[in-house]
Amino acid sequence: MSAEPFRLPSGGAIDRTRTLAFTFDGRSYTGHPGDTLASALLANGVRIVGRSFKYHRPRGVFTAGPEEPNALVRVGEGARAEPNTRATMVELYDGLVAQSQNCWPSLGLDIWALNNLLAPLFPAGFYYKTFMAPARAWPAYERIIRRAAGIGAHVPHADPDRYERRFAHCDVLVVGGGAAGIMAATAAARAGADVMLIDERDTLGGHLRGERGGAEILLPYLRELAADKNVRLLPRTTAFGVYDHGTVALAERVTDHLGAAATPSLPRQRLWMVRAREIVIAAGAIERPLVFAGNDRPTVMLASAVRTYINRFAVLPGRRAVVFTNNSDAACTARDLTAAGVEVAAVVDARAGQAVVATTGRSLRAVAISSIDDAGRPIDASRWIDCDLLAVSGGLTPSVHLHSHTGGKLTWEETIAAFVPGTGAANIRVCGAARGVFPLADSLSDGVRAGGVAAQALGLKPPALDLPACAPEEPWSIRPLWEVKSARNMRGKRFVDLQDDVTADDLELAVRENYRSIEHVKRYTTLGMGTDQGKTANLNGLAIVAQRRAETIATVGTTTFRSPYTPVALGALAGPETGKYFEPIRRTPLHDWHAAQGATFVEAGQWLRPRAYPRPGESFNAAWRREVLSVRGTAGICDVSTLGKIDVQGPDATAFLERVYCNGFARLPVGHGRYGLMLREDGIVLDDGTVTRIGERQYFLTTTTSNAGRALAHLEYLLQAVWPELKVRVASVTDQYGQIALAGPRSRDVLGKVADIAVDSAALSFLGSAVTTIAGARVRLLRVSYSGELAYEIAIPAGHTVAVWEALLVAGQEFGLAPYGAEAMAAMRIEKGHAAGAEINGQTTPADLGLARLVSTKKYFVGRRLLERPAMADAARPTLIGLTPVDGVTPIPAGAQLIADARAKPPVKMLGHVTSATFSPTLGRPIALALLTGGMARIDETLVAASPLDGVSVAARVVHPVFYDPAGERLHD
Amino acid sequence: MLLIPCPHCGPRSHIEFTYAGDATLRRPADDAPLAEWADYVYLRDNPHGPHREYWHHVHGCRAYVTVERDTATHAIVTPGGEAS
């Protein structure tokens, strides 16, 4: 047999000067540039390309476009393999590797085809019916069903390809580069609009490319559009969703068609978010199959696809054909077949009361023909006709998907037996076949109309435009034929949805079982629920449901059209924001210094913070424990630049902060700071931090690292929406300042060496603030402590942070000053019983955190009123306590539940939970903080901290939450 | 993607904004009855149709922009001004 035995010797839009090699299921074949995988397989005589979803019946290429329900294959290898790829949309490239799906052990011999014989077990809703009981057997059933029913297998590797995202704007976005779309784009562009014209195929031209003579008449317009600087043409681009306010999402396949020849610098695909002032939808129409017994055999094919394979690809889908149609396209299909040398054995025209009632052959060998009555029932003896190709056409269904995405309504149009767009979004115009305008001449002028209307809506004047001359066509006519009933002695499944193996009988059963809403029928039978979303199936399906219910199709209505129009690669949706690019990484001004010192880092939101500074040979645990002891014993410095920092200015700044914080600020003198606790209006703690008054009308606020954004938005909301009369401005200065904590009994000695002002206790008392110069930088000091030791926080213009840090290290060398990281800081705050993120959890009040004494009773503040609710003072509220293991050595797991009795049978009453836990290097034993119902009233009780997930239960004693220096003597000397 | 008219920045995509809730709420007096406060903090209408609401231009000028949006169609009925 010669290569490509079904390729015509001439014709088609393929490049015969080059040959491309590819494999399908391991066998080698050839094709040419211009081929799709489907056309190349057909050229090589490959008729069976996959097995069906439920019954594992052999299936062949059914269409020549994006609506393909059958020819789903896996393309590529390894991590680049992509399942469920439509062979009709895959452009052939050299070295392409494709595999069939859903068959085992092979396409030819598929043991699951047994399902076909067991078909009575797989009626509509078989999932629900067959496997009701026993419930514990479900996992086993599910495993079997998943293996037996399904399509492509997922690829368990990370996607190695790159994807881009692009935002764009235009005046007029035209979706669909066929006859109507090209004319619409031309009209809009000539009027002066900025136009984008997109098409999902490799070349513009639409369905004409598959017809005799091709898209020749459109070429002058395409050339004009290509030369127009105000026009962007995007082939290989699918508009898969239309969203609010003129947003259209496009998936552009940039290098998919190139295989190994792809330029590495280009992404695989590009996701476009286009904001268009006007949208013209010229998405064309999709041909419908006909429903009759055995209508799924290879090679039963849509008539338009047959013409496309002949005219565009010079491929014969068969050698002896029967044409079965209910509309006026029969003539051109028969003509094109004859012209290509295919013998047309019969034209079966439902308009003349004829129908195909059965088929035979694993791959089609013959069809049976009968006369039918108005209900599609065979009324005479059938006769068999040998053929290896059956071209079917049940009419054209306008592609109304995009029109419907934004809630556009549909209208039933009897003359074409299909839904057409009704009212819709004001800026969306539908034209051409997508509006049910099928004859070419009408479609061309409809495109000009739509482009002109869009231009006019933009205030532009649509120009006169001469239409290309086209050959006269017979007027469009159709006789609806929604199903052909089975002949009495000829059985065979009548498929409505090829991809989901849903038959007319399944639909009838669903109606008999009283499924009323078409949405329910869809879900019960799985009609239209495949990756093709029933593009070829849905209208036939709902027409059959309508007939069974003796209602009109318009009454039954359609299911909801949702984006995406066709499947979109998840990689394209994710775009470049994957892995370490998922969100920005924020680094402090000292980051490089930490890294050079071998620090380990920890993520805190988007920030990377140094966690500990292990010395050579030192473990992580040994490092942070050493750092804690260094701070407690001598001094340490810590990078706290990640704290949120807010500059507050204005004549009403003091009044504003009085309302914002629950503790008092009115008498805070310039040059002093204070701890500040911020509540939400519901009385729950929002955040805490420090407030430094740096001028009569200016304050410097810090927030916790994690709440910086929330706290700023809260202040802005209050100033803009609640108290706009207050003359105050707030601005984030988080990135403008580096911040260093200098802590430990010798910290004053270190600071004294570098500061140019006095820092003794008289000059800079606890919570005092001053400005000084260190290493040439003007910095602000606040004597405040998080560690519980004598300590200072130093705010430094960000660019000087490293110089100040290094100056402190040099000055501190003689005292043993060492840097400490987030882990040591966290351990010291637990030793001090300070609430942090795990305790400020959106459920705790100041009193819950042991901070009731801070709450002012002398003023109104945000959160005060609802803090006065009786429930906020309930003695049973979980409140902050400390825990220490009874045996003194066993760590208490963070997250553990507190219960009274380890042996209690579930359900066990939970008394609270462990919020934070650490080993205390200072005390030499594990400690923890917890929120416990009854709180401090339970001091000295022994409870059980149970963590069933870890299989750990620890007996723990309730203690005061401040484990270290409870009187705070070390802060004040 | 909604196109939200910011009085400072012009029409901007909603991905630059954070939804910030009902713009018709008025904070009760500090000493108003608890029930009034509970309504202010917890009670929200769920209107079908025009709704005055705040959008915080967090990735822009940081204004709380008031717009009237039709919750059924997402049409922005009244381009807004600054908060309150």
Ligand SMILES: [Zn+2]
């Ligand atoms: Zn703005």
